[in-house]
Amino acid sequence: MPRTYYGMPAYAKDGKTICFFQPKSKFKVRYSTFGFQPDAAIDDGQFFPIAFAILELTPAAEGQLVELVKKAVA
DSSP: OEEEETTEEEEEETTEEEEEEEOHHHHTOSSEEEEEOTTSSOOOTTOOOSEEEESOOOHHHHHHHHHHHHHHTO
16 A cells, blocks of 8 residues: 655555555665565565665666565555
8 A cells, every 4th residue: 555654655554554665765775775674574584675776767667666665565
């Protein structure tokens, strides 16, 4: 379910925020990030990423984000 999380675009499942986007323009940083909350189902062993840097939102990058979101809400 789309929603906002601290004013940023996000997705929720069962009322809990699962993932969110942080634009570089708002935070004046080098790149935008797409991150995951603890309720996301992305655990993969003892060491795994919980945020990804996005240099440019290309069709390929968008496809990768879609796959990550699908995994997170599984």
